[in-house]
Amino acid sequence: MIEQFKNIVNIISALAIPLMVLLFVVYGVYKKVKVYEKFIEGSKEGFDVAIKIIPYLVGMLVAIGIFRASGAMDVLVAILQPITNLIGMPPETLPLALLRPLSGSGSLGLMSELMNTHGVDSFIGVLASTMYGSSETTFYVLAVYFGSVNISKTRHAVPAGLIADLFGMLGALLIVRLLYI
Amino acid sequence: MLNYIWVGLIIIGIISAGGTDIYREVNDTYKNGSIIVGMFTQNSNLRGESKGEVEFQKENINLHYNGNLTQQSFNQPIAITIQKDGSRKFVIDVNDNSPQLWKEMSKGSSATGKLSGVISNMLLTEKENVYQINLAIEKINYLKLKAVTNAAFDYAGTAVTLALGLIGVMALWLGIMKIADEAGFLKIVTKLVSPITRRLFPDVPPDHPAVAAMVMNISANMLGLNNAATPMGLKAMEELNKLNTKVGTATNAMCTFLVINTAGLTLIPATVLAIRSAMGSSNPGIIIAPSIFGAGCATVAGLVAVKILQRMKRFSIEK
Numbered sequence: 001m002i003e004q005f006k007n008i009v010n011i012i013s014a015l016a017i018p019l020m021v022l023l024f025v026v027y028g029v030y031k032k033v034k035v036y037e038k039f040i041e042g043s044k045e046g047f048d049v050a051i052k053i054i055p056y057l058v059g060m061l062v063a064i065g066i067f068r069a070s071g072a073m074d075v076l077v078a079i080l081q082p083i084t085n086l087i088g089m090p091p092e093t094l095p096l097a098l099l100r101p102l103s104g105s106g107s108l109g110l111m112s113e114l115m116n117t118h119g120v121d122s123f124i125g126v127l128a129s130t131m132y133g134s135s136e137t138t139f140y141v142l143a144v145y146f147g148s149v150n151i152s153k154t155r156h157a158v159p160a161g162l163i164a165d166l167f168g169m170l171g172a173l174l175i176v177r178l179l180y181i
Numbered sequence: 182m183l184n185y186i187w188v189g190l191i192i193i194g195i196i197s198a199g200g201t202d203i204y205r206e207v208n209d210t211y212k213n214g215s216i217i218v219g220m221f222t223q224n225s226n227l228r229g230e231s232k233g234e235v236e237f238q239k240e241n242i243n244l245h246y247n248g249n250l251t252q253q254s255f256n257q258p259i260a261i262t263i264q265k266d267g268s269r270k271f272v273i274d275v276n277d278n279s280p281q282l283w284k285e286m287s288k289g290s291s292a293t294g295k296l297s298g299v300i301s302n303m304l305l306t307e308k309e310n311v312y313q314i315n316l317a318i319e320k321i322n323y324l325k326l327k328a329v330t331n332a333a334f335d336y337a338g339t340a341v342t343l344a345l346g347l348i349g350v351m352a353l354w355l356g357i358m359k360i361a362d363e364a365g366f367l368k369i370v371t372k373l374v375s376p377i378t379r380r381l382f383p384d385v386p387p388d389h390p391a392v393a394a395m396v397m398n399i400s401a402n403m404l405g406l407n408n409a410a411t412p413m414g415l416k417a418m419e420e421l422n423k424l425n426t427k428v429g430t431a432t433n434a435m436c437t438f439l440v441i442n443t444a445g446l447t448l449i450p451a452t453v454l455a456i457r458s459a460m461g462s463s464n465p466g467i468i469i470a471p472s473i474f475g476a477g478c479a480t481v482a483g484l485v486a487v488k489i490l491q492r493m494k495r496f497s498i499e500k
Contacts, residue, residue, distance in 0.1 A: 006466055009448045013404045020409075024361040031364040042359025046352030049415055050344050057340035063190040065336030069328040070198035101443075112456055120462040129453045129468045134475025136445030142183070145439055146431065148415045149422040153430040155498070156490035158182040160436060161443040164483025168444060171478030175471040 049148050056147025060139055064102045073098060089173050090124050096131055097169045101138035101162065108132065127176045134168040198325035210246075211286055211321040216301060217245050221259065223310040235259040235273065235314065242280060250280055261300060261314075269300040271316060289324040347411065354412030358394070367393035381441075381484075382434045384424070391420030395438055402442065405451045414442060427498055433491045440487045444479035447472070 028035045067073070077094050084094050092114060099107045111132045118124040138161040146154055205211065219235040226232075234256045243250055258274040273296045275287035287294050302315040361367055367390055371378075374396050375387040385391055394417035401410035421435050450472050457465035490496050 003466065006449065006469060009404070013406065013449065013451075016401075016404055016406060017409060021357060024357055024364070024366060027366050028360040028364040033360060033363045035360050038359045038363050039356035041356075042362075043352040043356035046350075046355050046412070047348055049351050049355075049419075050348040053347070054341055054344045057344050058337050059187070061336040061340040061343075062333050063187050063194075065332035065339075066194035066198075066329050067190040068194075069332035070194040070325055071201055072193045072197040075197060108452065108456075111453070112460070115457070115460055120457055120460045121464065121467075125462075126468060126471075129450075129457055130471040130475055133447065133450035133453045133468055133472030134445070135479055136443045138443040141443045142439060144411070145414060145418050145442065146435075149418045149425075151422075151429055151431050151435070152183075154183045155431045155436060156182070156487060156493070156496040157431055157436040157439050158186060159496075160440045160483055160487040160490055163486040164440055164444045164479040167482030168475050168479030172471060172475035175474045179467075179471065 052150065053144050053147040056143045056152075057140075060143035064139065068099075068103065068106060087170075087173070088177060090127065092118070092124055093127055093131060096128055100131065100135050100169070101165045104137040104140060107137075123176070123180050126180070127172065130172040130176050131169055134172040135165050138162065138165055195326075195329060198329045201325045202323045205324070206322060210282075211318075212245055213320045213322070214317060215245070216315045216317050217241060219314055219316060220306070221261070221303075221312045221314045223312065229263045230260060232258075232260045233310075235316075246280070246282055248280060248282065255279070269303065270297065271300050271314075272297045285324060286318075286321045289321055289327045291319060350408045351412045351415070354409055355416060358397075358413065358416055362390060370396055381437060384432065385421070385434050386424075389420065389424070391417050391424070391434075394420055399441060403446060403448050405447050405449050414438075430498055432498075433487075436491065437484070437487050440483035441480060444476055444483045446476040446480050 025035055028038070073095055076098060077091075080094060080098075081091050084097075085091065089097075096107055096110045096114065099110055111128045114128040115125040138158075142154060142157060142161065146152070146157070217237065218241055219237045221235045222233045223231050224233040236254055236256050238254050239250050239252065242248060255278045257276070257279060259271055261269055261271045263269055272292070275283050275294055275296055279287075283296060287296050290296050296318050298316055298318040300314050301317055302313075304313045305311075306313055358367075368388065370393040371388055371390075374392070378385070378392045378396065379387050382392070382395075394413055398410050398413040398417050401407075401413055417438060418435065421432060421438065424434070425432050449469065453468060453472070454465050457468070
């Protein structure tokens with residue numbers, strides 16, 4: 001079942017982009033759009049958008065970098081550990097859950113480390129990979145997306161994003177525990 | 182909220198770095214200036230520089246640093262040079278064998294990844310080319326604050342690299358999207374999905390170009406096509422911003438759209454699968470269904486949260 005599903009999704013993923021490009025271009029020609037000129041016109045915005053993001057991304061990543069390098073994460077883990085122990089979350093995976101919304105590459109490294117020390121197919125190994133797959137790097141997404149339209153007053157996006165992350169981690173824990181017990 | 186988190190990360194980071202450094206300075210964690218004994222086996226000796234390995238016994242190291250090493254002994258590559266004034270300098274390459282503390286110390290030493298210092302005594306033992314040496318490691322201090330400084334500069338550089346790396350894919354997809362837009366293709370997509378989008382984004386007119394861009398972004402994310410997803414998402418933000426009446430402030434639709442994005446629902450978490458098979462998992466795909474479940478929980482919880490929070494006074498647009 002899972003194998004079949006995986007195959008189907010893999011085929012769709014491989015075909016999606018070439019087909020989409022083909023479809024758009026052919027449909028454009030059919031509708032008598034000057035395709036090359038329009039492509040260049042749209043393309044020009046690409047540079048501006050990327051440049052616009054820089055200050056937002058620098059601000060966000062520097063704060064995250066300072067926090068990570070300081071070792072404050074260990075303190076946070078120590079404070080939260082009693083709570084996570086109550087719900088049956090292995091203490092080894094707590095740093096991963098905390099880092100996931102902050103840093104994509106950092107949490108990927110932590111995940112690999114956990115799988116390395118505890119075994120890929122162990123409870124902790126599977127839980128770590130599920131946790132990684134159950135969420136996105138929230139702060140990176142917020143910085144890039146809001147940065148591209150010069151928005152710094154983000155209102156409820158951050159709390160809602162963090163609530164989503166929390167439930168993603170809890171969902172991952174619940175389902176992996178059900179699978180293993 | 183982002184303000185508080187941003188300030189929080191910086192303040193907590195710097196204070197805990199400084200606190201740790203002061204604590205370690207007071208407790209003399211790095212044992213600056215005191216001497217460790219090791220056995221040096223010389224492999225080569227060229228123009229006053231001898232290279233080889235130095236072996237440290239567990240008891241010596243544990244006693245020295247009040248540590249709890251478990252391995253009996255460990256070897257480190259070392260180079261010893263004789264200075265003009267006759268004193269001997271050493272450089273140890275810190276590697277995977279090294280104790281955790283040394284790995285940390287080597288990050289803030291005069292040459293990153295190495296620990297250097299002075300040899301105060303060197304005695305030939307009965308075995309040929311084996312010496313007992315007394316090492317005094319260089320003064321190490323303020324490791325965490327140095328790490329924080331480095332991280333700040335490193336991450337600033339990383340941010341620019343990431344943003345510049347987007348230019349190519351952004352240009353490609355914005356170009357393609359422009360063709361689709363001009364041809365009226367986006368309008369067709371919009372019509373198809375309007376039953377769902379009308380409920381999720383009540384403030385966005387159902388035939389607005391933002392809807393098509395958002396739908397394409399979410400589909401690309403689900404298929405794990407990150408390179409295509411980001412440009413489409415940013416296109417969607419640009420279109421949503423055209424409906425924004427208050428410059429610089431997020432709209433309800435933007436927050437809803439971003440929560441769907443940050444929940445990260447993907448049908449195939451490709452990166453994780455690749456790492457799992459590389460590590461020799463007997464069943465790398467076992468995490469697919471659980472990940473969809475986890476991200477599904479995140480998406481539902483995020484959408485509920487966003488709809489509740491947007492009505493709260495402290496998140497109102499005027500504030």
